[in-house]
Amino acid sequence: MNKHTIVALMQDRPGALNRAVSLFRRRGYNIESLAVGHTETEGISRMTLVVESADVEQVVKQLYRLVEVLKVSDVTSDPTVEREMVLVKIHAPADKRAEVVAVGEIFGAKIVDVGATTMVLEMTGTPSKVENFVDVIKPFGVKEMMRTGRIAMVRGARGHGAQSYDAAENGHLAEPLAALN
């Protein structure tokens, strides 16, 4: 089974996310990570979804059937910038703090809160870097952890911008059709 990273632009309407995610649920695919947020254009959201499955092509095509969906790409094999953020609260009494700070520095993590016996670190990086950081920080004693899920953007000029969706008449069909041939 392959992991796929799918990026979709959609209108920001109630139910849109639910409909998109349901297409994966219907097939029993597990969504490993999901991130949704605003784009540069008001009213349009970008969803980045990581799913493990043998065949996502059909789901990608069916995503286009959704009225709110403007553009979908499976960017798995494209050159992308991928990022994920983690917040982690660790057990850090006074005598451990220097060590935590040192480890954090290696990963470019920020210390965003210090309590009597705890510290909260914020770290951003590629998903594997985040993974690495979590492994290293774990032995200190993780009290709480929250990961955002990854977001992805294709490198270079070949974009996935939200501003151009209205201009390209039927442009959204070019991609799945090309994939068929």
Add this chain to the structure above:
Amino acid sequence: MSEQRTGAQIMCEALIRDGVEVMFGYPGGAIMPFYYAMWEYRDQLRHVLVRHEQGGGHAAEGYARATGKLGVCIGTSGPGATNLVTAIADAMMDSTPMLAITGQVSSAVLGKDAFQETDITGITMPITKHNYLVKRVEDIAYVIKEAIHLATTGRPGPVLVDITKDAMQAKIVPNWNLKLHLPGYKPTTHGNSRQIREAIGLLSNAKKPLVMAGNGVQMSGGVAELRELAERTGIPVITTLHGIGAFPEDHPLSIGMPGMHGWVHVNRAIQECDVLLNIGGRFDDRVTGKASTFAPNAKIIHVDIDPSEIGKNVKVTVPIVGDARNVMQALLDELPAREELAALHGNASDWLEHIRDMQDKHQHKQQYLNRPDTSNLMPHDVYAALTRNLNARGPYRVVTDVGQHQMWAAQLIDWQHPRTHITSGGAGTMGFSVPAALGVAIAYPDETVWAICGDGGFQMMNQEMATIIQEGITNVKICVINNGYLGMVRQWQELFEQKRYSGTPLSGPNFAKLAEAYGWKGLTIERAEDVEAAIAEAYATDGPVLIDFRVEREVNVYPMVPQGVSIGEMIMETPNPA
């Protein structure tokens, strides 16, 4: 003009503005404001009170499939809305344009398990083309317009609009200057010209070409284009269950239905053909059998308005996304002159001759319509008589239910005209036929509407016989193929499960007496020699008639492709027990 209107009045006006004339519905608490407003508009907007919301949904489907127009059904919140679910799912599977309007509890109590609250937009999300929850009176006019646009354009389908009671009661001055804003919805209606030329290239050089006509041909109004395409190329035409009516079966190029209960020569032709042009069909598994073995020698050209259908079930050589009629017109425009197609015509006519040879060798319609050697009433006696009468007696529509009787109808009636064969295909919803016939009869009061159903399906939705009486409908005739079994399931048990007739023997009331109780004429027929007279009486009666045909109980539908097997491997008769 600038008068205030309630949301419910705006609902009525929005529907009228978009050409809605009939609605099939059932009232209740949350939708009462709509019913209150409907009273004012009753001359323009006919409301048909059904006896069950599912019946209303199927009636809307029947209306839509017979006319090509939008079918509208209504239910109240909670159970009213959930009762619509089966019909909505059915419309989704068969791409039937439908608008379902449901009342919802007031927005103040939404999500608080209020009386008769059900999350119907959540429930119907995967079985609608789109759905809406409307909480503000300001949104009603726009949403109804957008909903109707979505239901009727591109690949049609059901759209549900759930409106809270307070939105229906609130007042505003409506704004009818509405512009649709659907940046993500731009159905491709015209095929790509490079693909069209590629398709022409494949067809022109084919030795054994076939055209397969699916649902999209009639949905797009492309019946004339299909005929011209067949005649100008000489290519034989297959009609799928929902393609029936798209091409007259008495046409020399018509070869019949493919699939699980299709004809042997049709399935064999598919397995032998070298180019298959599928127009508006979705390669349903009931058509393809085991998909990996389907049409192994063919280059496939697939025309569909929904890009997600292409390449879904079978591998396609030339995909063409577009409206079936437009694409056929484009193919006709590109098609070389007759002289240049001499090779194709020669090949196609040899090929057709080969198909006809196969047809003569194996079971086909005529063999079925000859009486088998028994004194009992056979289902085939009924179909033979119906077939004689339908085309002799003027305009008709036939609605079928789901089961053996449905497959016999598809196989044995001589289908000639578009939109005359109406059935539940993709979902296979038992109970479809009686309410759908109601919808068809309202659309075409001057035609004879036959509902052919099994004793099982009839008992699921026959309450709509009361609606038919209340509406003064006289042109519906029901034909129950009564075999005392859930016949299609029994057939599988007989063939594949050592005759374990678990849960399939079925009793019922006396259907003719039941019909009489509803105010219908009811007839019971038990002998072959009485069939013709009963049908004649049904035609002669100015009112709804039910005929209960008590047929031989354990008759099977053949040919048959067992599930999961290649369509080349058909069973032609009941194997002798070993």
